Amino acid sequence: MGEVAKQAGVSRQALYLHFTDRTTLFLEVSRLADSTARTPARQRRIDEAPTARDAFREAIALQAFLKPRLKGVATALDVLRRNDPAADVAWKEREHARLQRCEQVVQRLHDDGELASGWNVPTAARCFWAVTSQRVWDDLVMDQGWSTTQYCIHITALLEDALLAREER
Amino acid sequence: MGEVAKQAGVSRQALYLHFTDRTTLFLEVSRLADSTARTPARQRRIDEAPTARDAFREAIALQAFLKPRLKGVATALDVLRRNDPAADVAWKEREHARLQRCEQVVQRLHDDGELASGWNVPTAARCFWAVTSQRVWDDLVMDQGWSTTQYCIHITALLEDALLAREER
DNA sequence: TCCGTGCTTGACAGGTTGTCAAGCCAAACG
DNA sequence: CGTTTGGCTTGACAACCTGTCAAGCACGGA
Numbered sequence: 075m076g077e078v079a080k081q082a083g084v085s086r087q088a089l090y091l092h093f094t095d096r097t098t099l100f101l102e103v104s105r106l107a108d109s110t111a112r113t114p115a116r117q118r119r120i121d122e123a124p125t126a127r128d129a130f131r132e133a134i135a136l137q138a139f140l141k142p143r144l145k146g147v148a149t150a151l152d153v154l155r156r157n158d159p160a161a162d163v164a165w166k167e168r169e170h171a172r173l174q175r176c177e178q179v180v181q182r183l184h185d186d187g188e189l190a191s192g193w194n195v196p197t198a199a200r201c202f203w204a205v206t207s208q209r210v211w212d213d214l215v216m217d218q219g220w221s222t223t224q225y226c227i228h229i230t231a232l233l234e235d236a237l238l239a240r241e242e243r
Numbered sequence: 244m245g246e247v248a249k250q251a252g253v254s255r256q257a258l259y260l261h262f263t264d265r266t267t268l269f270l271e272v273s274r275l276a277d278s279t280a281r282t283p284a285r286q287r288r289i290d291e292a293p294t295a296r297d298a299f300r301e302a303i304a305l306q307a308f309l310k311p312r313l314k315g316v317a318t319a320l321d322v323l324r325r326n327d328p329a330a331d332v333a334w335k336e337r338e339h340a341r342l343q344r345c346e347q348v349v350q351r352l353h354d355d356g357e358l359a360s361g362w363n364v365p366t367a368a369r370c371f372w373a374v375t376s377q378r379v380w381d382d383l384v385m386d387q388g389w390s391t392t393q394y395c396i397h398i399t400a401l402l403e404d405a406l407l408a409r410e411e412r
Numbered sequence: 413t414c415c416g417t418g419c420t421t422g423a424c425a426g427g428t429t430g431t432c433a434a435g436c437c438a439a440a441c442g
Numbered sequence: 443c444g445t446t447t448g449g450c451t452t453g454a455c456a457a458c459c460t461g462t463c464a465a466g467c468a469c470g471g472a
Binding site for chain 2 (some may be wrong): 144150155166186190192197200201203204205209213214217218220228229231232233235236237
């Protein structure tokens with residue numbers, strides 16, 4: 075808190091006039107970061123994609139776009155939630171929302187008969203959700219040194235090969 | 244440290260007679276947990292699998308077996324490494340070793356011509372490694388409530404569909 | 413018997429979060 | 443113009459945590 079206050083150019087105590095405690099501060103910052111990074115225009119590119127497969131690819135591209143922008147708050151929240159019930163609730167809400175968007179994309183695939191056989195919507199959506207998590211991005215980009223482009227290409231290939239029905243392809 | 248000492252039935256200060264600090268204690272505990280959970284017999288089931296595809300499946304099954312046993316130390320280490328260079332080094336060593344084992348399995352796939360076209364060994368191994376990370380297991384089993392069996396089945400299906408060449412199948 | 417080893421007790425410094433009381437200052441208001 | 447109000451500062455404080463130190467106790471082996 076002392077460091078945050080110093081960077082903000084206010085006294086440490088002033089922070090407590092705006093945020094009840096450390097957790098609340100993190101939560102509000104993460105919500106702000108979320109809402110500024112995730113613009114409606116970007117979401118529209120998924121919703122208005124001509125085909126289900128295009129929406130699928132756009133959804134992965136959006137994740138690749140968002141991850142580096144949200145990595146600070148996302149990992150902070152992820153660490154915080156181990157010791158803080160409030161942070162855990164916030165994290166679950168956040169990821170529940172992301173899972174729902176994943177389900178939406180997979181549902182569209184299914185409706186168009188593009189979901190590979192052997193998969194149902196909830197299961198495929200959860201795999202999609204888990205593979206496009208912040209943590210996988212962290213492992214590949216932060217630790218393994220992949221570029222955003224490499225991440226996007228390979229994760230797209232992985233999920234396409236696994237989840238998309240293969241016809242003429 | 245106080246809580247650890249209480250559970251161990253010794254004084255808090257006695258811990259410092261055996262471990263230089265909190266980080267060292269975590270590191271030694273995680274190494275011990277690793278070496279007791281990962282028996283040579285289990286590793287042999289991968290090395291001595293009759294085919295590359297069998298080795299591939301055994302490797303995933305081994306991960307599914309290990310994750311719940313190591314989740315405590317693995318997540319503790321993962322949280323610790325954000326603020327502790329020593330823990331970060333330990334984590335990197337640990338994951339580097341796991342990545343190498345992943346590469347070994349993928350290399351065997353490649354040698355037997357079973358690696359799907361479009362993948363090279365390092366890239367496929369890194370995807371395999373990232374998908375079988377502790378964090379993905381956490382997300383699916385701890386947060387989404389999947390059973391170990393479900394995890395094993397679906398992750399195997401995902402990685403098989405993506406990484407294995409499809410012939411008669 | 414003596415001595416070393418492993419542990420205990422108690423105290424301490426330095427760091428963190430969160431709370432409290434008192435006061436300052438500028439802008440808005442009567 | 444004086445007063446009030448809101449946002450901030452300063453300084454102090456309690457409670458907790460890590461890591462260190464000094465002194466002492468108990469037991470087992472030489």
